[in-house]
Amino acid sequence: MKTNYDAAYARLDQFIEQQMKAGGIPGMAVALTDRRQLLSVSTCGLANLEAGIPLAPETLFEIGSVSKSFTCILLLQLQEEGRLSVHDPVTRYLPWFEVPSPYGPIALHHLMSHTAGIVRGTEFTGEAQYETWVLRHTEATSPPGARFYYSNTGFKALGLVLEAVTGQPYADLLQERILIPLGMTATHPVIKHCTREGLAVGYEAFYDDRPRPRGGRLAPATWQETATADGSIAATPADLAVYLRTLMNRAQMPGGQLLSEDSFALMTQRVIRKEDSAFYGYGLSIEERDGHTIIGHNGSMVGYKAHILADLDEGVGAVVMINGPGEPEKVARYALALLRAACQDQNLPPLPPDDPTRVENAADYVGTFRAGEKQLTATAEGEHLILHHGGEQILLEKRGDDQFYVNHPDFALFLLRFQRDEDRVLEAFHGADWYIHEDYAGPTAFDHPSEWHAYVGHYRSYNPWYSNSRIVLRKGALWLIHPSGLEQRLVPLREGVFRVGEEEHSPERICFETLLKDRAIRVNFSGGDYYRTFTP
Numbered sequence: 030m031k032t033n034y035d036a037a038y039a040r041l042d043q044f045i046e047q048q049m050k051a052g053g054i055p056g057m058a059v060a061l062t063d064r065r066q067l068l069s070v071s072t073c074g075l076a077n078l079e080a081g082i083p084l085a086p087e088t089l090f091e092i093g094s095v096s097k098s099f100t101c102i103l104l105l106q107l108q109e110e111g112r113l114s115v116h117d118p119v120t121r122y123l124p125w126f127e128v129p130s131p132y133g134p135i136a137l138h139h140l141m142s143h144t145a146g147i148v149r150g151t152e153f154t155g156e157a158q159y160e161t162w163v164l165r166h167t168e169a170t171s172p173p174g175a176r177f178y179y180s181n182t183g184f185k186a187l188g189l190v191l192e193a194v195t196g197q198p199y200a201d202l203l204q205e206r207i208l209i210p211l212g213m214t215a216t217h218p219v220i221k222h223c224t225r226e227g228l229a230v231g232y233e234a235f236y237d238d239r240p241r242p243r244g245g246r247l248a249p250a251t252w253q254e255t256a257t258a259d260g261s262i263a264a265t266p267a268d269l270a271v272y273l274r275t276l277m278n279r280a281q282m283p284g285g286q287l288l289s290e291d292s293f294a295l296m297t298q299r300v301i302r303k304e305d306s307a308f309y310g311y312g313l314s315i316e317e318r319d320g321h322t323i324i325g326h327n328g329s330m331v332g333y334k335a336h337i338l339a340d341l342d343e344g345v346g347a348v349v350m351i352n353g354p355g356e357p358e359k360v361a362r363y364a365l366a367l368l369r370a371a372c373q374d375q376n377l378p379p380l381p382p383d384d385p386t387r388v389e390n391a392a393d394y395v396g397t398f399r400a401g402e403k404q405l406t407a408t409a410e411g412e413h414l415i416l417h418h419g420g421e422q423i424l425l426e427k428r429g430d431d432q433f434y435v436n437h438p439d440f441a442l443f444l445l446r447f448q449r450d451e452d453r454v455l456e457a458f459h460g461a462d463w464y465i466h467e468d469y470a471g472p473t474a475f476d477h478p479s480e481w482h483a484y485v486g487h488y489r490s491y492n493p494w495y496s497n498s499r500i501v502l503r504k505g506a507l508w509l510i511h512p513s514g515l516e517q518r519l520v521p522l523r524e525g526v527f528r529v530g531e532e533e534h535s536p537e538r539i540c541f542e543t544l545l546k547d548r549a550i551r552v553n554f555s556g557g558d559y560y561r562t563f564t565p
Contacts, residue, residue, distance in 0.1 A: 231332015
């Protein structure tokens with residue numbers, strides 16, 4: 030019997046409208062599919078805010094790291110042909126590939142599954158060769174295969190391997206081996222100036238150095254060309270649904286197969302557990318939900334986000350693309366839940382709650398916190414947390430566990446973070462400021478090397494992927510604060526060199542390399558250089 034999806038489509042449209050309005054998303058395209066055919070394509074919003082041009086089904090979006098599974102398919106195809114083995118060391122194909130390490134050699138398998146123990150990469154050149162070459166100035170910090178640590182640089186290296194083995198450009202391999210066989214005629218294998226003609230304009234936060242207020246102002250993203258194997262594809266929603274449908278059919282396509290059954294099993298194997306409950310295979314995440322196997326991947330580019338998700342047991346999938354900040358995974362997961370309920374003739378799941386000011390445990394944060402002459406007072410009204418500041422009452426927006434966005438100019442640069450002692454909230458942090466509750470009984474003075482004061486500051490580059498960050502000194506420790514609000518402690522390794530993050534196996538390093546007049550003016554973050562700027 031044919032499934033009636035009409036009610037599911039209507040409910041999904043409501044959720045899309047809610048997400049776009051609340052998040053200030055310029056445009057969103059959603060394609061739904063089952064194993065046999067495209068079910069629907071919907072577009073909402075604008076491809077160009079300035080010109081008022083609406084999205085259309087044929088509009089292209091950059092799909093970012095969703096491309097990683099395409100790269101893995103190419104490698105597995107070459108393995109089937111006997112031209113390489115994914116368990117070969119990378120140096121067999123790239124003799125100049127070098128990563129200082131006390132461990133064994135890094136194989137293609139480790140790069141494909143993000144288990145090589147190498148840096149993520151800051152995209153400081155936008156190409157593959159030098160960013161792979163510069164790995165010799167980093168270090169592998171865990172044995173290959175031991176831990177999951179996402180690395181775009183690793184996939185850049187895989188693209189170079191593909192080109193070395195075949196003698197063909199990566200773009201040609203994608204076109205000949207995947208896009209043409211699948212009939213993805215609208216898809217561009219790499220992003221060039223000609224791609225821009227049919228591409229939605231990408232948007233980023235108007236201010237690039239601070240957390241964006243929900244629904245805050247946007248600016249057109251920096252344009253860039255890219256042809257690297259970690260994420261270079263631009264596609265329409267319907268074309269990407271063709272690809273997802275092929276994965277749902279275990280890489281079988283009309284008239285043939287993209288991969289053998291054995292190779293698809295390798296691609297979707299549970300190689301390593303990620304930070305969450307999911308596993309990672311080759312270019313795909315794999316998880317079990319309610320007895321169903323779910324595969325998918327996210328993608329981010331400068332100005333774009335995408336997500337693909339498929340239920341291999343129910344045989345339904347969703348593609349979500351946006352041309353600005355947002356959370357396409359939320360939409361993809363809800364779409365999948367709606368399709369599954371429709372297939373099983375069950376009640377549709379209700380619209381997910383979407384109120385960032387709702388804080389179930391608001392009472393946990395109530396109290397007065399002081400930092401010298403500065404003071405923070407938080408009160409709760411039901412499930413809302415209110416900050417009293419300068420005679421104003423500011424409703425806080427939740428941005429993760431124990432952290433909040435404060436919609437006030439005095440708090441614009443950083444999130445407000447609370448810290449617990451067991452279950453009690455006794456400390457709060459905002460940038461370099463450390464606030465303590467009157468019941469705090471811990472130490473209040475901390476020693477640190479005097480030279481660390483030279484490292485504190487705001488550093489910038491012209492890298493559109495990661496343009497700036499701040500270093501602050503707080504409670505005797507240096508912290509790296511990213512524009513998103515993410516904070517990572519810097520752990521000293523040797524003079525001027527720090528590990529980024531308290532996790533001992535983090536491969537990321539920050540090196541303060543140029544000092545002038547008792548201030549660092551250049552910092553190297555895992556291969557990319559950043560320079561002190563004049564703004565706080």
